[in-house]
Amino acid sequence: MMEIRTAKTHKGKRELEKRAPKLVESGKKTLILHGTKTSAVLNSVLTQIYHLKKDCAVKYSRKNENIKPFEAGGETSLEFFSLKTDCSLFLYGSHSKKRPDNLVMGRTYDHHVYDLVEVGVENFRTMESFTYDKKVAPKEGSKPFMAFIGEGFETVQELKHLKEVLLDLFRGEVVENLNIAGVDRAYVCTALSPTKVFFTHCALRLKKSGTVVPRMELVEVGPSMDLVVRRHRLPNESLRKEAMRTSRDKPKKKEKNVKKDPIDGKIGNVYIPDQKIGEMSLPNKAKGVKRERREAKRKHGSDEHASKKKKEDS
Template sequence: MDGVDATPLVPGQTKLVAPKTRRGRRFLEARAPKAIEDAKRCLFLYGNQTSQVIKDVITDLYQLKRLEAARFSRKNENVRPFEPGGETSLEFYCNRNNCPMFVMGSHSKKRPHNLVIGRMFDFHLYDALELGVEEFKAIKDFGAAGTGAQMGNKPLIIFMGEKFESVPALALAKSLLLDLFRGEQVDKINLAGIDRVIMAVALDDARLQLRQYSIRFKKSGTRIPRVALTEMGPTMGLSVRRYRLPPSDMVAEAMKVARTGKKKQKNVSSDNLDGKVGRIYMPKQNMDTLGLSKYKGTKRERRESAREASEAKKRPKTATAPTTAGGDDE
């Protein structure tokens, strides 16, 4: 990006990146933290070795997330989220493509048809879940069943089974699948725009099934249409392998909620009649020492002289004995 220094930072290093152009300023503002975050972008990539099943899984998941996703087509040998130091390259790729989520596919003799779903916080690995693909049926195998679903519409996500609440691995799977398919957070939604259903079923503590159905509204003879579900794919049977939970300090940092609304003012309230009502506490003021502009007649010297004159008039006069010029009478 022009005008922005995109050099990755060393962990523990603080660096202030200042934009040099207007395009760079807009780029940094788009990546800045927000009270309501945008839809989470997802990075789809491959590990050291892959299989045709994993390639088909990545292709179908990318097709469902195409509007908020980036995809790598080459193999990445150094990406190992569950090994110490193996997340460095992954964090760099997610930072470069502005993707706080990732889906990685790999294949080995020990872990065949391996699928890893994870999230980032501040572009550091937050949590990850490793799944094994045991059954898979691609979207193209269902023919024209999925043509009614439009790209960008929000799906209805259903989780069946109490295991999603009690088993830590499946609870993590539920959280990751919600972030992966939810898209942008909205307050209201048009029910007529819901054209597909994603269903996750917990079979036991370590297995789940993932299905997707298209919604068709058909005539029912009343104002309320009849809802018909048609499987559109992809269909996957998944088994839980390894999972990585976030550290407690990172959880406390990630769960902080930004303050919304105006700051509460002291001694200020509002009602329906008077509107904004406030209470003011005024200390006792001395008008003599208050620094205000005074008129000529209100100056301190004139007030003091007038006060002394009025006090002098109010004082009683003392009586004196009369005297004669000839002295005392005989």
């Protein structure tokens, strides 16, 4: 049993608030784990994916015997690591005679397993096996394009589920605005059959097209592989509703002195208070004002001088 501890400091409470489920999610982290037995191909696959997601991924190299995602009770260790590292996505690699080069991709909600997709890796090629101009190499942490080619991603349930998981795995943070000049990579997934998908990673090269939008060319930089769907498990309906819950839009506050007309459109009344110009302080004293003050002061001085003379004569 895992001991439940409560935060005793303000810093600890803030960390727990960051890890709590949110209606508007931030960037998701990925947990990469190894099974009891793995092959050289699978180790290379996990390493290459870790390099692609190095800014938001945690990789453990130790073998894990207790993790069996599709079996009852085999998810406890996986959920523990998810809670420990605060990761909502995971990759688990294992190798056996029945399922060679087996890769399990999944998502968690509130650090409980949400759904699972199991694929077999075939025809794998590493980044080092591709030759290309290193100037077009994608930058680490850049926002990618995601392209899904084939009707299977819309009609076949297994491929639809795989598409959702791959989108969450590689798309990074969700943004509203995007600068085309900063987009330098694309993940291309092609449905070859109802159970087989070709996955590749390409760099984007921008060229002149004679218009505002540049012409884009794809340069394959790797890794690339064939993903054969073996097993998948959809989320429970009650858990799905809870995870898909969104916040209601707040009602707009009524605008004062504003009305809408079908012909004139939006009409507003502006009320300006009475301006007391006589009491306003002038920011810059004008020359005329200064001259009037000098003349008044001179006149006032001459009156005082005349009154003094009258007093002395009397």
